[in-house]
Amino acid sequence: MPAAETIAPDAIPLQVTGLARHYGRLVGLAHFDLELKPGQCVALIGANGSGKSTAVRTISGLLEPTEGTVRVCGHDPHSEPDAEAARAALALVPDAPMLYDDLTVRQHLSLVALAHGVNDDGIEERIDGLLERLGLSHRADFLPAELSRGLKQKTGLACALIRPAKLLVLDEPVVGLDPPSQALLVELLLDAKASGTAILLTTHQMAFADGVADRAIVLGEGEVLDHGPWAAVRKRAAERGWLPADA
Numbered sequence: 001m002p003a004a005e006t007i008a009p010d011a012i013p014l015q016v017t018g019l020a021r022h023y024g025r026l027v028g029l030a031h032f033d034l035e036l037k038p039g040q041c042v043a044l045i046g047a048n049g050s051g052k053s054t055a056v057r058t059i060s061g062l063l064e065p066t067e068g069t070v071r072v073c074g075h076d077p078h079s080e081p082d083a084e085a086a087r088a089a090l091a092l093v094p095d096a097p098m099l100y101d102d103l104t105v106r107q108h109l110s111l112v113a114l115a116h117g118v119n120d121d122g123i124e125e126r127i128d129g130l131l132e133r134l135g136l137s138h139r140a141d142f143l144p145a146e147l148s149r150g151l152k153q154k155t156g157l158a159c160a161l162i163r164p165a166k167l168l169v170l171d172e173p174v175v176g177l178d179p180p181s182q183a184l185l186v187e188l189l190l191d192a193k194a195s196g197t198a199i200l201l202t203t204h205q206m207a208f209a210d211g212v213a214d215r216a217i218v219l220g221e222g223e224v225l226d227h228g229p230w231a232a233v234r235k236r237a238a239e240r241g242w243l244p245a246d247a
């Protein structure tokens with residue numbers, strides 16, 4: 001059975017319990033709990049080195065946890081063969097997009113769509129529509145080496161958005177994007193939320209998170225310093241000096 005078909009329609013997109021990741025004696029993340037229901041968006045915020053990428057990478061199955069459990073739609077991304085179903089449900093946009101040197105932008109999207117069983121008659125039109133919306137149409141037949149940093153970032157985002165993920169995980173998604181593209185990304189993420197996709201993102205851009213986050217978690221030295229509704233946590237974080245003064 002294809003992995004995507006093992007995902008129950010009413011599955012909870014993300015459940016994380018007691019997650020910890022140590023790097024030798026250094027604690028990258030500790031005591032991390034999170035549940036994300038369909039259509040919810042949580043922003044992880046915090047200073048450099050506070051553990052945001054460690055959380056994202058451990059939740060996505062790229063890093064083994066030292067302690068704790070992760071379930072993506074009920075599946076464990078750290079245990080084969082269950083990890084295959086977790087990967088089918090989760091779309092990750094890492095801080096530096098992983099692109100194939102010899103595939104064009106359009107070929108990346110076609111490959112991702114095919115790999116996730118999205119090969120219906122309308123797929124080419126949807127790829128064209130997404131390329132157009134992201135301002136990538138004029139670079140559709142270019143290779144990654146011919147793209148700027150921001151265009152590579154958009155290609156990584158397009159790859160995640162072309163497939164029907166239950167959980168979208170984005171690590172610093174607006175780095176490299178110009179202000180109109182950041183606003184466009186907010187629109188695309190609101191569309192994804194409206195269709196029931198849960199979102200976990202990290203960012204240093206508070207104005208971007210204002211547009212999309214329902215809740216926030218503040219990390220510091222790998223520990224959760226605060227969590228709750230986005231606006232309240234953002235205000236407390238600014239008052240306590242956890243954010244830049246202009247955030």
Ligand SMILES: Nc1ncnc2c1ncn2[C@@H]1O[C@H](COP(=O)(O)OP(=O)(O)OP(=O)(O)O)[C@@H](O)[C@H]1O
Nearest residue numbers: 023026027028046047048049050051052053054055
């Ligand atoms: N591969 C690694 N080996 C050793 N220590 C690491 C490794 N990756 C991260 N760390 C450490 O773990 C801690 C958390 O790092 P992480 O990259 O998760 O932070 P971050 O909040 O994403 O930071 P930034 O905002 O700078 O991207 C830091 O102290 C960092 O130095």
